[in-house]
Amino acid sequence: MRVAIAGAGAVGRSIAEELLSNGHEVLLIDKSPREIKLDELPGAEWLLADACEIASLEDAGLERFHVVVAASGDDKVNLVVSLLAKTEFGVPRVVARINLPKNEWLFTEAWGVDIAVSTPRLMSALIEEAVTPSELVPLLAFPSSNANLVSIMLDDGAPWVGVPSAAVPLPADTALVAIVRRGSVVVPSDKTSLAAGDELLFVTTEAVEEELSELLTGEG
Structure with a gap:
């Protein structure tokens, strides 16, 4: 996969290093x-x-890339790069860094x-997860699909501990x-049973997040 990263600061270089280690081509x-800093990332x-x-x-040659990452420390720059990548060069996937919550x-x-x-x-989500691990925590938003990535950790008293993941009636x-x-990632299958201490990652919509939280915690 070919990935172009706009912004070669600490964040951009860190992303590039990870992608290179996974065998991707990076600009x-x-x-x-x-x-x-050619010496830092010779690949x-x-x-x-x-x-x-x-x-x-x-x-x-941005039209040749599969992904563009707008990773600068300036939100205005990241927006312009994203818009140009998508509208002028037809890049299939654009990922943008947000620096200011507003x-x-x-x-x-x-x-x-x-x-x-x-x-x-x-950072806020990680802090919330550390302080209140048994609550649903939003991690990432997918603007193009109105979906969110959320996580929750099952405690000992969670109602679905010991139950196959496929049997949980998700919203x-x-x-x-x-x-x-x-510390390991498990891809859920029909035979995967949930266990206390599991951190579950869901893709869902904001409209059903409360329902999902109540289902997994038994509260509500």
């Missing part, structure tokens, strides 16, 4: 010479250019964003996509 774009391609300019993205409402399909990742929201528009169990 990092940044207009600041001090962010071009990546680099482009010293302004990712908000169409000419720069043409030089990058700007979340802008990061939608109208601006070319398929997945919006809010750093403050993720409409809800799917259990993964179980994190003792």
Whole structure:
């Protein structure tokens, strides 16, 4: 998979390092010479250019990429990059970083964003999960589909402990996509039974999140 990352700061480089380790091709774009650090990521391609300019993205051959990640520390830049990637170059998947929570409402399909990742929201969610592990915690929003990724940890008293995951009557528009169990990821199947301490990851909609929470905790 070919991935272009606009913004070669600490966040962009970290994403690139992870993608490279998984065998993907990565191009990092940044207009600041001090962010071009060839020695840190020798396996990546680099482009010293302004990712908000169409000419720069043409030089990058953005139409050849499967994913664009707008990862700069400036929300305005990330919105412009997302819009250009989607409308001018037809990139199939655009992921955008949100730096300021007040700007979340802008990061939608109208601006070319398929997945919006809010750093403050993720940090808040992780804190909530640590403090109240048996409550439903929103992790990620998918603007193009109106769906959310949420998690909940089953405690000893949860009503579905010991029950096969396929037997849990989930609300409409809800799917259990993964179980994190003792540090490992389990892909749920018909034979997978839920256990105390499992962290369940669901894709669902906001309309049924309360129903899902009540189902899993037995409260309500």
